[in-house]
Amino acid sequence: MAPGLLFDLQPYAVHDGPGIRTLVFMKGCPLACAWCCNPESQAFKVxxxxxxxxxxxxxxxxxxxxxxxxxxxxxxxxxxxxxxxxxxxxxxxxxxxxxxxxxxGRPVHAEAVVEEVARDADFFRNSGGGVTFSGGEPLAQPAFLEAMLRACRERGIATAVETCGHAPLQDVQACEPLVDLFLYDLKVMDPERHAALTGQDNRRILANLQWLAAHAPEKVVIRHAVIPGLNDDPADHEALADGMLSLGLKRLDLEPYHPLGEPKYEGLGRCRSCTPDAQALDEARLAALVAYFNGRGLSCEVA
Ligand code: SF4
Ligand code: SF4
Structure with missing residues (x-):
């Protein structure tokens, strides 16, 4: 099998899933979110x-x-x-x-990645952790992802996939039995605004989520990055809560925006497309949002 492309691998993480985790960042993403703080993850090449x-x-x-x-x-x-x-x-x-x-970016074979991940198998077992495939978009390299997931299964390593959901449904279906947790990003519910902010509308993302919610709802945690000025109107939050409840999904992680990726854009020779005055989300606003979503019957935390 041909190698896949990673841009980073971070052991001993304590976020993006339970316990101690190794985060595997895959390179290439079909979206181009205006606020992306990992622009080096977007291109499908070194x-x-x-x-x-x-x-x-x-x-x-x-x-x-x-x-x-x-x-x-x-x-x-x-x-x-x-x-x-x-x-x-x-x-x-x-x-x-x-x-x-x-x-x-580095081209690498699936078995080599899992070999590296498996060095911390004892930490995973003792902490209830595992590996999280993130990106970029893991499902944009479906065969590579599936091979790594399968190798993790064979070694008893718990798996999570952080995804934007913009992928063919058959790729989601092929990976689902090998995944313990989906961290599923929802950016904004309106298709036209989604297209304006990410370069793609969200019809496929919502259709894939509908399938997951029907087949493995216990595996799904929704991730929502809150970007002041872009997707933090009360109507946005209402639409997100309505959408989740209509699918029977309850677990929501909020990710406050921090403009940490700014210098990376220059270093890659790119202009940042986000509104220049996008600010970090303040604590009081974040607490109010958590209270709002919990009040709607969701189980909301800060990621
Ligand atoms: S500056 Fe660009 S063109 Fe020149 S060697 Fe480096 S990557 Fe290649
Ligand atoms: S001039 Fe700077 S960027 Fe160029 S090789 Fe030397 S240290 Fe690296």
């Missing part, structure tokens, strides 16, 4: 990221680049992103001694 504060000023990268895509400045060399387009060689990253030019 790409260049610049971390200018790590630059040592040696200028080795200028000579290594076959496209003359790095321009000398007084500080870190400035990438000409149009000329660069993250070439296949990523030669600049191999000569950079400071870690200022790094390749984001």
């Amino acid at each position: 790409e260049l990221r610049q971390v200018p504060e790590h630059c040592l000023g040696c200028h080795r990268c200028l000579a290594a680049c076959p496209s003359a895509a790095l321009v000398a400045t007084e500080g870190a060399p400035a990438p000409d992103w149009a000329a660069c387009a993250s070439c296949a060689s990523l030669a600049c990253t191999t000569v950079c001694p400071g870690g200022a030019l790094v390749a984001v």
